[in-house]
Amino acid sequence: MRQPILLPIPREILFTGDQHPLPVNSTIRISQQSLLFSAQAVQTALKDHIDREWPIEASSSAFTSGFNLTIQTELAPQAYSVDIANGRINIQGGDEAAIFYGVQTFIQLLKTYGDQFPDIHIKDHPDYPVRGVMLDISRDRVPRMETVYALVDLLASWKLNHLQLYMEHSFAYSQHKTVWEDASPFTAQEILDLQAYCRQRHIDLVPNQNSFGHMERWLKHSDYKHLAECADGFIGDFGDHMGERRPATSLNPTDQASIALISELYDELLPNFTSEFFNVGGDEPWEMGQCASKALCEAVGRGRVYVDYLxxxxxxxxxxxxxxxxxxxxxxxxPELLPDMPKDMIALEWGYYVGHPYSEHAPMFAQSGIPFYVCPGTSSWNTLSGRTDNAIGNIRDAVKTGLEYGASGVLMTDWGDRGHWQPLPISYLGYAYGLGMAWCAETNETMEIPTVLNQFAFEDSAGVMGQVMAELGNLYQLDGLAYPNGSLLFFLLQLNNNDLNAFISNLDTHVVTDQFFGLKESSLRECLDRLNDLRQRLHRTRMEREDATLIIEEVGLVIDLLAHACKRGLHLLGDVRFSSESLYTELEALIVRQRANWLERSRPGGLEHSLLRFKPVLRQYQGYDFTDDTPSYL
Structure with a gap:
């Protein structure tokens, strides 16, 4: 019997008989009216895929034929079964969400079998009760509502049940227009509308507002500067910002006015959400203890100051x-301060590279009694094209370690660092593998990702697009191009020559031995060859999505931008075929395409700020002297 392609792959599939045609005429019956939305999803799928038009009815009687959706309270929440025999279909679930999940599995089966279904029994339930995605809407790119709705539909079909929109300054707070007026923020009504849309699909839309660090888009304004830990900026003491002056990013944790501002924001934001949860952020308060809170941190310890603010x-x-x-x-x-933390908060244990110490951190929370989620990433940011193998390994490590130590959720993060240049489809690979693993790690760990992407992300009947995306996302592994949390090709598009060297020399994982830190001509040429091959294969796809043409343009632009990065690298190594003048002209044309593609899925706010990140390279091509400039990677 032909095995179906499913996402997530259920934990138990049993073929119980031969194939039988689905009847031309039948009825979709629901045991209670609250299942109507799931029934309508079945109805639409039957019409779209096999041209069947089955009516819906509610009945309290026992069902003996047709398509039946029934709540069975003996089943656990979110657990469902699908039984198909002789054209009769029974989906049972422990709650309404479980019925919805069973319906999504049936719709995927429909894509495989059409109107000739084998007799089959599926029994399924999730490893993690919470399976979420967090989408960054604060690093310049704020998606249009149509984009978010389409993404919700896609992820709901993969059994997502938790969604966060990461906010710094991208909610239209009524008293703080100065902060968001150029950002095209989400409004209260848009949140209410999205929440209703999510609720139908059994997704908890969880509010998210960073409340300590990452507040630079507030603190740069005069009305808020006094709330900063370091109002005049600070000297970076971390990673690629070591020794560089940075603008203020963190609130002063010792100033009651900081709490007063955050309290006001909560009062306006939270009434728009029904979720019982709220992500307050609290990550990376880089300069805490350098300025306003320095004396207190020296007296009682930086950790104590942080916990008291939290x-x-x-x-x-x-x-x-x-x-x-x-x-x-x-x-x-x-960790010595964990006993001081309440046990009714939830910690988000995050890390985005293979080898992140999940196995060291997870036991801390398990032993403390503080619930926690594991939070891997899509590895899409700082790359344009993603990092396929890093994403897979990072997700696998997080999910399996979380299961071992009792994590209650998985939150896939999708960040937009340095201008959020990557288009949305780059993240589909991470979403698919992450949600599959969060549902059932045992059956999804070795999923055939390109096949799954072809079927459910790109709807490519040619079977090409999934492999193109997986290979595109592994170009970062070519010798000399790897970089922690990104790809060197990406930075070749953002940094001037001086900053390229300074940027990499500040990474403790690199040793700089000569100018341009070991750019390898052979790797750049191989990368160009691979990109040319991927470009040709991209145009052999037969995607059946409404946005297929846009996806081809988006991914084609990613390929062309990465090719430009390779050419710039070769130019730096002395290849006379790529002059500054020709590279300048080419990059300007690529920026025009980036602007057009952005506006197809995203709002105009933040676009110009994002495009400014091309400026250092454009000016380098023009011969500008950057000696006394602020580094372009800040």
Missing amino acids: LKLYDLVKARGKTMIFWADVITKY
């Missing part, structure tokens, strides 16, 4: 009837 946020959240979620990167540095 507890103030906890009180605000608790008073508003929510459960606080927070990023755990700081508290894992001070």
Whole structure:
């Protein structure tokens, strides 16, 4: 019997008989009216795929024929079964969400078998009760509502049940227009509309507002500068920003006015959400202890100051009837303070590279009694094309370690660092593998990712697009192009010559031995060859999505931008075929395409700021002297 392609792959599939045609005329019956939306999804799929028009009816009687959706309280929440025999279909679930998940599995079976179904029994339930995605909408790119709705539909079909929109300045707070007026922010009504859309699909839309670090888009304005830990900026002491002056990013944790501002934001944001959860952020308060809180940090310790501020946020959240979620990167540095943390908050243990110490951090939370989610990433940011193998390994490590130590959720993060240049389809690979693993790690760990992407992400009947995306996402592994949390090709598009060297020399994982830190001509030429091959294969796809033409243009532009990065690298190594003048002209044309593609899925706010990140390279081509400039990677 032909095995179906499914995402996620259920934990139990049993073929029980031969194939039988689905009847031309039948009825979709629901045991209660709350299952109507799931029944309508079945109805639409039958019409779209095999031209069947089956009516829906509600009945409390036992079902003996037709297509039946039934709540069975003996089953666990989210657990479902699908039984198909002689053209009769029974989907049972422990709750309404479980019925919806069973329906999504049936619709995927329909794509495989059409109107000739084998007798089959599927029994399924998730490893993790919470399976989420967090989409960055604060690093310049704010998606249009149509984009978010389409993404919700896609991820709901893969059994997502938790969605966060990462916000710094991208909600239209009524008293803070100065902060968001150039960002095309989400409005309260848009959140309410999206929440209703998510709720139908059994997705919890969870509010998210960073409340400590990553507040630079607030603190750069005069009305808020006084709230900063370091109002005049600070000297970076981390990673690729070591020794560089940075603008203010973190609130002063010792100033009650900081809490007053955050309290005001919560009062306006939270009434628009029904979720019981709220992510307050709290990650990366880089300069804490350098300026306003320096004396206190020296007296009681940086960890103590952080925890005391976090507890103030906890009180605000608790008073508003929510459960606080927070990023755990700081508290894992001070495990001795975990006993001081309330047990009714949720820690987000995050890390985005293969080898992140999930196995060291997860036991801290398990032993402390603080619930936690594991939070791997799509590896899409700082790359344009993703990092396929890193994403797979990072997700696998996080999910399996979380299962071992009792994590209650998986939150896939999809960031937009340095201008959010990558188009949305680059993230589909990470979403698919992450949600599959979060549902059932045992059956999804070795999924055939390109096949799954062809079927359910790109709807490519030619079977090409999934492999193109997987290979495109592995170009970062070519010798000399790898970089922690990104790809060197990406930075060849953003940094001037001086900053390329300074940027890499600040990474403790690199040793710089000569100018341009070991760019390898052979790797750049091989990369160009691979990109040319991928470009040709891209045009052999037969995607049946409504946005197929846009996807081809988006991915084609990614290929062309990466090719430009290779040419710039070769130019730096002395290849006379690629002059500054020709590269300047080519990059200007690529920027025009980036602008057009952006506006197809995203709002105009943030676009110009994102495109400014091309400026250092354009100016380099024009011969500008950057000696006294602020580094372009800040």
